Structures are given as structure tokens and as C-alpha cells.
Amino acid sequence: MIGLKSTLNVGEVLYPFYVLTQLTKFMQVIDNSGALLIECVNVLKQKVNNGWGSVGDEIVCVVKRARPVSAATQASTTAVKVRRGDVRRAVIVRTKKSVRRPDGRFIRFDDNAAVLLNNKREMLGTRIGGVVSADLRMKGWGKIVSLAPKVV
Amino acid sequence: MKVEIDAFSGFRVYPSKGKLFVRGDSKVFRFASSKNSSLFLQRKNPRKIAWTQVYRRMHKKGITEEVAKKRSRRTVKHQRGIVGADLATIAARRNQTAAVRNQQRISAIAKAKTEKKEKESKKAKPARAPVASGPRVSKQQMKGGKGGR
Numbered sequence: 670m671i672g673l674k675s676t677l678n679v680g681e682v683l684y685p686f687y688v689l690t691q692l693t694k695f696m697q698v699i700d701n702s703g704a705l706l707i708e709c710v711n712v713l714k715q716k717v718n719n720g721w722g723s724v725g726d727e728i729v730c731v732v733k734r735a736r737p738v739s740a741a742t743q744a745s746t747t748a749v750k751v752r753r754g755d756v757r758r759a760v761i762v763r764t765k766k767s768v769r770r771p772d773g774r775f776i777r778f779d780d781n782a783a784v785l786l787n788n789k790r791e792m793l794g795t796r797i798g799g800v801v802s803a804d805l806r807m808k809g810w811g812k813i814v815s816l817a818p819k820v821v
Numbered sequence: 822m823k824v825e826i827d828a829f830s831g832f833r834v835y836p837s838k839g840k841l842f843v844r845g846d847s848k849v850f851r852f853a854s855s856k857n858s859s860l861f862l863q864r865k866n867p868r869k870i871a872w873t874q875v876y877r878r879m880h881k882k883g884i885t886e887e888v889a890k891k892r893s894r895r896t897v898k899h900q901r902g903i904v905g906a907d908l909a910t911i912a913a914r915r916n917q918t919a920a921v922r923n924q925q926r927i928s929a930i931a932k933a934k935t936e937k938k939e940k941e942s943k944k945a946k947p948a949r950a951p952v953a954s955g956p957r958v959s960k961q962q963m964k965g966g967k968g969g970r
Contacts, residue, residue: 773837779845
């Protein structure tokens with residue numbers, strides 16, 4: 670049933686590229702790093718590079734919309750503020766496509782969401798606002814799961 | 822293993838069955854089958870769909886058994902002993918014959934009369950104590966009433 674990482678059966682979610690057109694998929698950002706909307710550009714997977722990402726996959730993304738950064742907040746070094754046009758990494762935490770759990774259940778969210786990271790797989794923001802999928806824990810993102818207010 | 826309840830129809834969702842949907846407001850909905858989930862997403866009102874539990878409860882379908890059980894419980898009364906008299910004494914009193922009761926009454930009356938005579942002789946002395954406390958209480962009440970107002 671489960672076996673190896675069956676990325677074909679498990680929710681193939683975010684397509685950075687549609688088959689024909691070069692459309693890219695937008696996602697919400699649910700941490701307080703400053704970005705609001707990001708566009709997936711590449712899905713980082715070791716074995717398969719077909720451009721599909723699911724919950725717990727690391728992606729490269731472009732910040733499409735970010736919260737305005739004022740001079741005052743720039744001085745404080747609490748959180749790294751991200752600007753529009755930044756190319757960053759992120760991890761997918763919610764997908765609209767259903768993901769299968771090992772107990773056979775399928776889980777589907779209402780939107781696609783991600784949390785920004787730096788190149789060392791560490792979170793950029795300090796807080797997470799919103800629900801997060803529990804599949805993250807299985808893929809090794811325990812820190813994000815612990816920060817999330819609700820995990821489903 | 823926990824058996825969940827379907828959010829639309831009220832059916833039981835066993836593990837590995839159905840879907841879980843998390844809405845944008847973080848509310849979780851469980852569906853037992855694609856039929857339930859599809860109707861939910863079409864924003865149908867389960868109260869209007871005849872096979873859902875919500876509808877059945879609203880229209881009181883198939884609940885007559887439960888109602889009958891409740892009624893039968895109320896009619897049954899159990900005889901219980903009270904703190905002062907346990908079941909045995911209650912039964913004994915109930916089963917006394919009229920003759921026995923009459924005799925008890927007569928003897929009790931005779932006793933009471935003799936006791937009364939004895940009391941009347943003693944009543945002269947302790948009568949003052951209870952009478953004296955009476956006016957004290959009333960005076961306090963009057964004082965309290967004035968102070969309150």
C-alpha cells in the first residue's frame with residue numbers, strides 16, 4: 670500500500686509549470702516573514718524532478734506580494750523582512766489537492782500555503798498563523814509543526 | 822481507532838474511509854463518502870435532504886422507540902425505606918390489623934393523659950424562660966429595622 674515514496678499516488682499538488690503554458694502556481698504565505706503571496710518556480714526533489722510538489726516539499730519561489738517594509742521595522746532585527754521580487758525557498762504546508770495519510774484517510778485544505786525558509790532549511794519567520802498539515806512532521810519539519818497554532 | 826461522524830449526513834466514518842476537508846477558517850469537516858462531500862461543497866442544506874441524520878431528527882423519524890422507553894420508566898414506582906423508617910417497619914405498619922391499631926391508640930391516649938397531668942405540675946417553673954425570650958427577639962427586630970432604613 671504505502672511502500673516507498675509514491676509521489677505518483679500521493680497528492681501531486683503544486684505544478685510550477687503547466688504542461689503547455691508556463692503558468693506558475695501561487696500560494697499563500699502563512700508566517701510573519703513579510704511575504705504574502707509567492708509563486709512556485711521550482712520543486713526541489715532529489716529523485717523526481719517533474720515539477721509537482723506536495724506537503725512537506727521544499728520549493729524555490731518568487732515573492733509576488735509582500736507586506737510593505739517601513740524604515741522603522743528595518744532597524745529592528747526581529748524578523749528578516751522579505752520584499753517583492755525576492756527569490757526564496759519555502760516549504761509547502763497546505764494543499765488543495767488531497768494528501769493520503771498512512772491510515773488511509775485523505776486530507777484536503779481550502780487553499781495552498783507555504784512557509785518561507787532560508788537556504789539552510791530554517792524558517793525565516795518566527796510565527797505561523799493558520800492550520801498546517803500534520804504530514805509535515807513525517808517529512809521532517811518538526812519545528813514548523815511545533816510553531817503552528819493548529820495541526821490537522 | 823476512533824469512529825468519526827460525517828459532517829453532512831451524520832453517518833459513521835470508519836478509519837481509511839472518506840475524506841477530511843479543512844476549510845479556510847480552520848474548521849474541519851469529515852465526509853463518509855464522495856456523495857456527502859459533493860453535496861456539502863454544493864452548499865446543500867442537510868436539513869432538507871431526507872436521508873441525513875439532521876433531517877431525521879428534525880422530522881422525528883424513527884425515534885418512537887426511545888420515546889416509549891422513557892415513558893415506561895416514569896410509571897414504575899419503587900417502595901423505598903426512608904431515613905426514619907426502613908422497608909421492614911413500613912411493611913409492618915401497613916400490615917397491622919385494625920384491632921391492633923385500636924389498642925395502640927387507646928394505650929397511647931391513656932399514656933398521654935397521665936403525662937399531661939405530670940407536665941401541668943412542672944409547667945409553672947419552665948414557662949417563664951420561653952416567654953422571656955419572645956419579647957427580646959421582637960425588640961432586636963425593631964432595632965434592626967430602624968437601622969436598616
